[in-house]
Structure formats: C-alpha cells, structure tokens
Amino acid sequence: MSSDDPPYLMALPDPVGAGKQKFQLCMSELLQLVRVHLPGRMAGAGPSEREQRIALRKALGYLDSDYLIDLPEPFFGALLRAAVYDPDPSFNRQFVEPLRVAFGARRTQEALLEVLRTGTNQERAGAARAWYWATLEMVEDIQVRWDQAALREFVVNEDIDVRRCLLPQLPLHPSHYPGELHPLVAEAVHIGRTHPDEYLRHRVELQVRTGI
Template identity: 50%
Template structure:
C-alpha cells in the first residue's frame, strides 16, 4: 500500500495524497516466514511452481509464485479450506503492503467477503503482533469490488452474491476491535498498521466506546513515532 493508496483506507471522503507519509516498513524481518507461507500456498492451490525455493534464487521464486497465482486467477483456485487458509496466511505475512492484494483479491472472489473478513478479524483478535499488523494491512483490500462473473461464494459456501458484494460486512465489528487493539497494544507495527484505517470520530462507535476514541487520539498525538503523530493529525482534521 503506497501513500496514495493508503490515503483512503477506512475513510469515505477524499484527502490530499501528498499530505500523507508512506507507511513505514515493518520493524521485524518476516521474510523467512513469508517463504514458508508461499510454499504452503503452492501446495494447497496446486500452482505450477516448485514447492520450495532455490536457496540461491529466493527472490526469483517469490516472483514466480506471485505470477503463477495471478495467472491462475480465481477460477483456477480450489474452493478448499486448505487453499483459503494458505491465501489468508500469505496475505497476513506478506511484508509488502502493496502486493498483499494478490492474495486477498482471489480469496474474495472464491470465498466471499464475509469469510475473508472474518479470518482477518480472527488474526486481529488472537494472532501474534506480526499477524495483527498484517491483518490490518490486508483488511484495506477487502473492500475491493467483486468484478469477476464467476464468483463462487454463493454456490459453494452459502454466502449470497448480495452479501458478498456488501462492503459494509463486518466493518463496524472490525473498527471496534481495531480501536481496542490500538489502545491496548503498544507494539509499534500494530499501531502503525491499524491507524490508517481507524475512524477517529466518536459517531463511528457505540456510546460506550466514545471515551476510547479520545484515548486513541491522545496516544497517537503523544506517541514517539513520527509516522503515528503525523498520521493522527491528518485523520482528526480531515
């Protein structure tokens, strides 16, 4: 997710792209774990790529996996629990917030918006800090429109086409969980990744959470991280 894409996360009104700092890279190195996620994905989906990377060409293997998934398209993916789990795990652990869309989008088309968002909500609530941050980054792409005519969510998994196209599905639940996580979790990556999509106006929440919105703004404004301090001022003044 680059600065211009990031500007609309969780917001309904336009902002000025140049006003936003780019979301910083993660503080930890998760590349080895992401390779494991890609290997699981190759096996679960049946991509025509070696199931393990060449130790001397890991970057090239990553690119080939991404290309193979893109070429397969949603109609070439199995509607299995293993495929769904592998797609979501790769989306959450992808270190690049621009490329994690490659895993979220086919999952949306095959499994439906509700199931994808439910999985990310579970990562936010019960995952490691690395997974919570990754879930917040991946959530951004779950509002993508379902353009493909062969969406199978209604046929295979009991979710109607109307439900799958509803971009408001689980949004309120996510926002409330994300607000609570932002306030209670001091991990830098978690707070950096949650903040761009976090509504910071009380009317977005039930009355019992209004005070928590004030607390979140106070935390962000006094935070030692420049990105968080910069970001919150734009969000509360927009």
C-alpha cells in the same frame, strides 16, 4: 503546514520485526499446493522471492476470477497466512484478492478479524495490512466489528507495528462508534498526538484534520 496546504501521506514504515522467515514458509506452502492442485499453471518459480511471487501471481490468476472458482480448501489457510505474514502492504494484495474471490469476502474478513482478536502482534499487524484489500467488497456488519476491535486494540496494545498498521484505516470521529466507545476515540487521538513515533503523530493529525 498551513490549513490551506494539501495533505501528504507519510509512507507506512517497514515492520520492526519483519518475520521474513515465516513469510518464506508461507510462500513455500503455497508453491507446494500449486504444484499438487494446479500443476499446469506452475512455471517460472525460481529461488528468489520476486520469481516466486510472479509464479504464484500467474498460477492463482491474480484478479482473474475465472482461475479462482475451484481453488480447493487447503488454499484458504495458506493464502490467509501468506497475506498476514507478507510484510509488504502492497504486494500482499496478490494473496488477499484470490482469497476473497475464491472463498468470499465474508469468510475472508471474518478470518482477518479473528487474527486481529487472537493473533500474535506480528499477525495482528499483518491482518491490518491485509484488511484494506479484503474490504474492496465491504461486508457492513463485519466492518463495524473490525472498527470497534481495531479501536480497542490501538488503545491497549503498545506494539509499534500494530499501532502503525491499524491507524490508517481507523475512523477517529466519535459519531462512528456507540457512545460507550467515545472515550476510547479521544484516547486514541491523544496516543497518536503524543507518541514518540513520527509516523503515528503525522497520521493521526492528518486523519483528524481531513476526516480520512
């Protein structure tokens, strides 16, 4: 590829450990909450994952804030878990958006940051996948803390899913960080460039080249 060629994005690979069973438990938990608290909106929840997603999307008023004002507190944890355990970085939006609109961007982002800091590797990767949709309404001080925590996690955590999910939103210019973290930026770039994983090598070169 020459320097004049347009950049292309390699798709984020599927998780190595998808944890499908845990995600199904999250779906069941949400469906039960809807049946209890929003029974008038529950329809069409068949046995397949696709049917359940569609039913939850309608019941939660996905992207329709009028539906989300009065979601009771039990929905916060259930939506957070579903957003984290959903292996699909596009479909997880249907859990992150209701979470953010109903309970606020700050609370949502603080919760995902806590998962990044203290969760299992599967949960850390899921929090990174959910972060994109959670920051459509950015909270600047939390974004700073996320970027610094994500940089540290990328460098020290060798789990491939964690690194793959963190990298696309990880700033790789030293000026983005305080001076004491500049060596970690260089180390993160080195890890990406020399890693055996094709996605990490592709993505880090793209980000260094384009600044995205």
